[in-house]
Amino acid sequence: MKALLLIAHGSRREQSNQEVFTLVEQLKATHLAGYELYQAGFLEIAQPSILDAIESSVNEGASSVVLLPYFLNSGNHVVQDIPNIINQAKLKHPNLAIHVTEHVGASDLMLDLIVGLAKKS
Amino acid sequence: MKALLLIAHGSRREQSNQEVFTLVEQLKATHLAGYELYQAGFLEIAQPSILDAIESSVNEGASSVVLLPYFLNSGNHVVQDIPNIINQAKLKHPNLAIHVTEHVGASDLMLDLIVGLAKKS
Structure with a gap:
């Protein structure tokens, strides 16, 4: 069974965290990504x-x-913190296959998305 | 003359900030967004x-x-900090028209973007 984990920073504002859970539910509902299990996970807070x-x-x-990684830039969270956590998880689950995708901000679609928002104003 | 400002958090990691400037250059180069001026601006750091x-x-x-706003969630930065800065700018430039678009994470394209990354793995 293959699981997709949407990894976000975590906020003190509950609505912000709720948006991440909503995205996970939408991902599950689309049936487009091709996983059996979908979860959210937070780096902090x-x-x-x-x-x-x-x-x-x-x-x-x-x-x-x-x-x-639901992160926009290759800051320390993406470059150091998430890889460190993955290393911890690998130690605990040596037989589990763990991969990490590009972070959201590295997607080729990001420029189109920004152009779309910019054209609305 | 109409200016588009891509507003990001700002990072201690210079490469992360550079990604924002690169996006601004790409926006300018596409000629698709329809502005005469493109700039980056950072909330912190x-x-x-x-x-x-x-x-x-x-x-x-x-x-x-x-x-x-180049932000993923409607956290305190999007809900409080950026509106506060806009209010300061309006006081200083009462004749300037200042608008703010939806933040990046609120775009309808975000789910497609995530599905695209998820399918690569």
Whole structure:
């Protein structure tokens, strides 16, 4: 079973965290991404943590976990913090396949998305 | 003259800030968004600040400025900090038209973008 984890920073503002859970529900509902399990995981502040989300995916039967960083820039969170957490998870689950995709800001579609917003004003 | 300001958080990692300047250059190069002037502005840490970017747009002849928040969630930065800065700018430039678009994470294209990244793995 293959799990997709949408990995976000986490906010003190609950609505902001809720937006991440909503995206996960939408991803699940589209049936387009091709995973059996979808979860949110937060780097800081909000719950579940990334490690908890991985743990819970394993408990639900995942043998492969793909982390998708919901971050715009290749700042320290993307370059250091998330890889460090993945290393911790690999130590704990040596038989689990863990991959990480490009972060959201690295997508080829980002420029189109920004042009779309800019043209609305 | 109408200016588009891509408003980002700002990072201690210079490459992360450089990505924002690169996006601004790409926006300018596409000629698709329909503005005469394109600039980056940062909420924290990096330069120019949002207020400096507005000031510099005015100095270059902008009579209208559109701020596009390069943020994923409606956290405190989007809901409080950016509106506060816009209010300061309006006090300083009472004849300048200042608008703000939806933030990047609120775009209808975000789900497609995430599905695209998820399918690559």
